[in-house]
Amino acid sequence: MTQEFDSIVAGARDAFARAGTPAELENAKAQYVGKSGRITELMKGLAALSVEEKKTRGAAINQAKQAIEAALTQRRRSLADAELEAQLKAEALDVSLPGRIREPGGLHPVSLTMERIEQIFASMGFDVADGPEIESDWHSFTSLNNPPNHPARSMQDTFYVDIDGDDGIPYNLRPHTSPMQVRYAHQHIKRYQEAVQRGDPMPEIRVIAPGRTYRVDSDATHSPMFHQCEGLWLGENVSFKDLKVVFTDFCRTFFESDDLALRFRPSFFPFTEPSAEIDIQFQSGPLAGRWLEVAGSGQVHPTVVRNMGLDPEKHIGFAFGMGPDRLTMLRYGVNDLRLFFDGDIRFLKQFR
Numbered sequence: 001m002t003q004e005f006d007s008i009v010a011g012a013r014d015a016f017a018r019a020g021t022p023a024e025l026e027n028a029k030a031q032y033v034g035k036s037g038r039i040t041e042l043m044k045g046l047a048a049l050s051v052e053e054k055k056t057r058g059a060a061i062n063q064a065k066q067a068i069e070a071a072l073t074q075r076r077r078s079l080a081d082a083e084l085e086a087q088l089k090a091e092a093l094d095v096s097l098p099g100r101i102r103e104p105g106g107l108h109p110v111s112l113t114m115e116r117i118e119q120i121f122a123s124m125g126f127d128v129a130d131g132p133e134i135e136s137d138w139h140s141f142t143s144l145n146n147p148p149n150h151p152a153r154s155m156q157d158t159f160y161v162d163i164d165g166d167d168g169i170p171y172n173l174r175p176h177t178s179p180m181q182v183r184y185a186h187q188h189i190k191r192y193q194e195a196v197q198r199g200d201p202m203p204e205i206r207v208i209a210p211g212r213t214y215r216v217d218s219d220a221t222h223s224p225m226f227h228q229c230e231g232l233w234l235g236e237n238v239s240f241k242d243l244k245v246v247f248t249d250f251c252r253t254f255f256e257s258d259d260l261a262l263r264f265r266p267s268f269f270p271f272t273e274p275s276a277e278i279d280i281q282f283q284s285g286p287l288a289g290r291w292l293e294v295a296g297s298g299q300v301h302p303t304v305v306r307n308m309g310l311d312p313e314k315h316i317g318f319a320f321g322m323g324p325d326r327l328t329m330l331r332y333g334v335n336d337l338r339l340f341f342d343g344d345i346r347f348l349k350q351f352r
């Protein structure tokens with residue numbers, strides 16, 4: 001190759017090297033091997049030459065053209081490599097970041113209380129029953145000696161559901177677990193009927209029914225959704241004395257303290273007669289000396305027993321309804337009920 005071609009090739013290499021992007025490179029390419037590029041122009045100039053000259057000059061031009069194309073290809077490749085490199089860098093995953101830790105879960109504090117309540121009552125021979133949260137008016141109120149339009153109904157601010165029951169009265173989100181008293185008796189009615197037929201002693205009903213309950217109520221100590229646990233013990237010889245023994249035992253086991261006093265304070269519920277609120281008092285610790293209400297209770301009203309399909313002379317006993325949320329607050333020293341239902345992991349993981 002002559003010096004003329006050498007410098008063209010060197011110029012092309014230079015121009016290609018200066019092109020920093022594929023578009024710049026294509027522009028530089030056009031100046032050499034494009035339609036009116038240097039090499040193309042030189043080719044055109046061959047036409048005027050003799051055959052002999054065409055041969056030697058043509059060969060030299062071709063050689064230069066090949067060298068330019070090789071340089072072009074090489075530059076294209078290195079630009080593409082650089083682009084890929086930049087992209088990889090931009091999209092890089094920094095695998096040295098600490099992973100997201102999945103901490104071990106745990107039971108919700110109210111669930112812990114529910115489990116504890118179930119264990120304690122199961123150890124005293126109580127069955128554990130579960131029932132619907134959408135309940136008929138009859139089960140929630142009427143069966144419990146609380147007929148339509150009775151003023152005692154206003155003791156509970158109830159959520160009604162847009163479905164009418166058989167009596168034309170809408171279903172509700174159960175405002176308490178007490179409907180489980182009648183439901184449970186109905187579920188086991190065969191056992192009692194068979195005992196009557198055989199002349200056997202009447203089987204007892206001894207059950208607790210923990211679960212979710214609902215009322216139109218919301219502040220630091222009330223939540224529209226809350227928990228209750230119903231208790232029912234009926235038999236031929238079950239008395240208020242048994243209620244006192246059972247409930248005192250329960251509280252002392254639950255709070256792991258014998259230093260605990262109970263008070264049965266006269267009250268009113270349509271489904272019990274007599275009725276009592278149960279208050280407890282710790283003798284030591286931060287709550288010492290204060291009476292704290294933990295349950296409603298009473299001797300089951302004969303009308304309720306009849307609505308169970310049973311004979312109130314044969315099934316006598318007591319019922320109670322307590323608040324596991326309240327028990328959880330007392331046990332762990334939590335003073336705002338809403339903390340239980342906010343779902344804040346920082347609060348909940350303390351109970352793990």
Ligand code: DAH
Pocket residue numbers: 175176177178230231269271272295296297298299318319320321322
């Ligand atoms: N159901 C009552 C309430 O939610 C609590 C209650 C009181 C339940 C007395 C009972 C009972 O079983 O005997 O306010």
